[in-house]
Amino acid sequence: MNPADTQTAPPGTQERSRVNKTVFFGSATGILAIAxxxxxxxxxxxxxxxxxxxWVGSTFGWYYSLIVVLVLAFVIGVAVSKVGKTRLGPDHSRPAFNLFTWTAMLFAAGIGIDLMFFSVAEPVTQFLEPPTGEGGDVAAARQAMVWTLFHYGILGWGxxxxxxxxxxYFAYRHNLPLSIRSALYPILGKRIHGRIGDTVDIAAMLGTIFGIATSLGIGVAQLNYGLNFMFGVPETTAVQIALIAVAVAMATVSVVSGVEKGIRRLSELNVVLAxxxxxxxLLAGKTTFLFDAIIQNIGDTLSRFPGMALDTFAYDRPDAWLNSWTLFFWAWWIAWAPFVGLFLARISRGRTIREFVTGVLVVPFAFILLWISIFGNSALDLVMNGNAAFGEMAMxxxxxxxxxxxxxYPAAPLSAAVATFTGLLFYVTSADSGALVMSNFTSHLKDADADGPKWLRIFWAMTTGLLTLAMLLVGGVPTLQSATVIMGLPFSVVLLFIMLGLYKALRLETALAASFRAGLPGVLSSRADSAAQDPRRGWRHRLARAMSxxxxxxxxxxxxxxxRPALEEVREELVKQGVDARLEEGVVEPVGIDTVDLxxxxxxxxxxxxxxYPVQHDVPSYAKSSGTGEKYYRLEVFSLEGSHGYDLSGYSREQVIADVLDHYEVHLEFLHQNREKLASSTVAESVVPKAEWESDYETVGEETLAPAGSPASTAPITAEKETP
Known part of the structure; x- marks a missing residue:
């Protein structure tokens, strides 16, 4: 991919998304029937x-524990390996959101009001009724905090x-749809567009909506009590129905406005209030004690994590506890993984794999650790100092x-009001993000930056509200937890295939990078030989070119x-030798310079x-003179993987031809050396569609062309034509 592979047509010129009827009707029918x-x-x-x-808990408890550990080991292994430098997008792409906005959005979407719910209730419950032992002592208090951090820790974020x-990776680097099925492309190939792909997306939809409904059910129960606490509003089903309706209405307004306006702003406000x-x-309570506890919680978590990660309680199994806590949390994380994963991908284009994995594992959990340590230890301190009524209430x-x-604490009405509003924002950001992602799951998207139709987002926001209400009527939050454990099981199998597919694709990524490194000496040599053959292009010409x-x-x-003449000459020679070669041209509209593809x-x-492809830059201050403008243009070389980072300006026609042949020979050598790997992974067939363009360079103001990620609109490519 490159700065011009898949351009979206202006609004009204083509449909950016349409409903995938099989996935939509299949998932909608199943969900509504259950509700x-x-x-x-x-x-x-x-x-x-x-x-x-x-049955699921007693039969597959070991499986849930094993798969979350395998996934974490896999993503960390990928991040620390050489392939960790690969970007989620072309090599030249850059993040679209700054770090604070990115982490705020992933946190608000990935963890919602349930964090407020469990950060107090779980430590107290684990302290008073641990899975093993009597509870109620200092050892139980330390382990209670570790269990809470364990359940909300990096295993889930993995x-x-x-x-x-x-x-x-598959959407932004291989031009595949931003859909769950795309992750199976290396294994299934084009079959992902058929019934198998539809089945995968339906499984993801079922897990996703039950995972979200669980969070919303928890949120409704907590917000209802918050209103009762502040205003005396009764805790009844009617009030909870009203709360669901209000939240769905707010989520609808937010999700219709899209990621940039609605979800982004709510997420940022959400994190600030939290x-x-x-x-x-922290400041109104026992500050010194809380700082001591935070440090001790970190040490306990690090030291006990390896044993807890694979602890299946084989010799003394507390089935009810496992189903209600550890297995529920693993199934809940799995159920949320398609939703949050797609949303993370949607906002993470341009980040390296290493940056992405590190950010997702470290940044949200660092916040979660502080939050749980502060609220959880504050709650434990109350119970351990004799407030038995509070402990009973929390359980x-x-x-x-x-x-x-x-x-x-002081100012309880004010802090409760802030907590209620924060909880409402958590609720809405989970609901609107979920509706947006589910609309994408059930749509055929023209490009990875497109979203499902607005009416479809509204439908899923309302359906999520209906399912939440149905589960609350059956048995409240425990029933939602149980349904999540069940629905997470089918999609957990898909996770295994996703790891296999990603492994196959990244093996090719490593091989391709190695091929370019191996071919680099030949590239430099051919450029030097080309320059030496033309005495007019010696060291003086190189110096003039560097200063131009x-x-x-x-x-x-x-x-x-x-x-253009150089590429046309190569194309003609390739055609003479029986090779299918074509030349495509377009104009980068903001700068008025042509881009040429072979x-x-x-x-x-x-x-x-x-x-x-032309890339615009500011002229450096040391090079500005009366005859130099404010902007200059590099004509960079791009392949399917993105920019190679060097400028052709000043080359002769022969040097350009030599450079093309250098790249072509490296590509052929890559195919030769890796034919066995290519045969086992259909990613090798990735082809950029002729009529699709993608801009990873954007306009800033009216004329500046900058890497993607600037606060600007996409630079359109127009006047496309193909040489026959």
């Missing part, structure tokens, strides 16, 4: 869900990292625990007089591409 069954026959639904979750990595609430408890009615803790900062007209003239089709092998 109606739960509403109309509550007793039967409760009994069946209870029976199935008991699942998110895997899905986001796979989706972002940090303020956390700092309030029996966990939705009240967070407000019960805030009640122990060509303007728009000079760059356009170079394309017309040197680049494509060589090699049957079922990976297509060869050599593109010359």
């Amino acid at each position: 109606l069954w739960a509403i109309l026959d509550r007793g039967s639904a409760d009994a069946v869900i209870g029976t199935v979750v008991t 699942l998110y990292a895997l899905m986001g990595l796979a989706l972002g 940090v303020a609430l956390m700092l309030f408890v 029996s009615t966990p939705e009240r625990a967070f407000y019960g803790l805030l009640e122990q 900062y060509p303007g728009r007209r000079q760059a356009q003239r170079f394309v017309e007089e040197v680049v 494509y060589v089709e090699l049957g079922e092998e990976r297509v060869f591409k050599y593109q010359v």
Whole structure:
């Protein structure tokens, strides 16, 4: 991919998305049927869900523990390996969002109001009723905090990292749809566009909507009590229905406005309020004790994590505890993985694999560690100092625990109001992000930056609300937890295939990079030989070229007089030798300079591409003079993987031809050396569609052309034409 592979047509000129009827009707029918069954026959639904979750827990408990560890080991291994430098997109692409906005969005989407719910309720519950031992002592308190951090720790975020990595890599580096099925392309090839791919997406939809409904059910229960705490609003089903309706309405407004306006701004506000609430408890409470506890929690978590990660309680199995806690959390993370993974990919284009994995594993968990340590230890301190009523409340009615803790501090009405508003934002950001992602799951998207139709986002926001209501009517939060354990199982199998597919694709990525490194000496040699053959292009010419900062007209003239004739000459010779080669041209509209592509089709092998694309830069201050403008243009070489980072300006026609042949020979050598790997991975067939362009360089203001990630709009490519 490159700065001009897949350009979206202006609004109204082509449809950017349409409904995938098979996935939409399949998932919608299943979800609505379950919701109606739960509403109309509550007793039967409760009994069946209870029976199935008991069977899943006793039969597949070991499997859930094993898969989350395997996923974490895999994503860390990929990040620290050489392939970790690979970008989720072309090599020249850069992040679209700054670090704060990115982490705020991934945190708000990945962890919602349930963090407020469990950060107080779980430490107290694990302290008073641990899976083993009597509880109620100092050892139980230390282990209670470790269990809470364990359940919200990097094992879960590893699942998110895997899905986001796979989706972002295949969508932005291989031009595949931003869909779960794309992650299986190396294994299934074009069959992902058929029934197998539809089945995978339906499984992802079922897991996703139950995972989101669980969070929303927890949120409704907690917000209802928050309103009761502040205003005396009764805790009834009618009030919860009203809260669901309000949240769905807010989520609809947010999701219709899109990522940039709605979800982004709500996420940023959400994190700011959450940090303020956390700092309030830290400073208003026992500050020194809390700092001591944070450090001790970190040490305990690090030292006990390896043993806990694969602890299946084989010799003394607390089935009810496992189903309610560890297995529920692993299934919940798995159920959320498609949703959060797709959302992470959607906002992470341009980041390296290493940066992406590190950010997803470290940044949110660092916040979670502080949050749970501050609120959890504050709650434990109350119970250990004799507040038995608070402990009983946290266990029996966990939705009240967070407000019960805030009640122990000054300005309780104000802090409760902030907590309620923060919880509402957590609720809405989970609902709107979920609706956006589910609309993408059930659509055929023209490009990875497109979203599903607005009416479809509204439909999924409302359907999520309906499912949440249905599960609450059956048995409340425990029933939602049980349903999540069940629904996470089918998609966990898909995760294994996703790891296999990503492994196959990244093996090729490593081999391709090695081929370029091996071919580099030949490239440099051919350039030197070409320069030596023309005495006019010796060291003085090189020095003049290094000090040259060509303007728009000079760059356009170079394309017309040197680049285009050189590529056309190579194309003609390839055609004479029976090779399917074509030349494609376009105009980079903001700068008015042509871009020229040479494509060589090699049957079922990976297509060869050599593109010359203008990239605009500011003239450095030391080079400015009365005759130099403010901007200059580099004519960079791009392949399918992105920019190679050097400028052709000043080359002779022969040197350009030599450079094309250097790249072509390296490409052929790559195909020769890696034919066995290529045969086992259909990613080798990746071809950039003729009529699709993609801009990774953007306009800033009216004329500046800068790497993607600037606060600007996409630079369109127009006047495309193909040389027959």
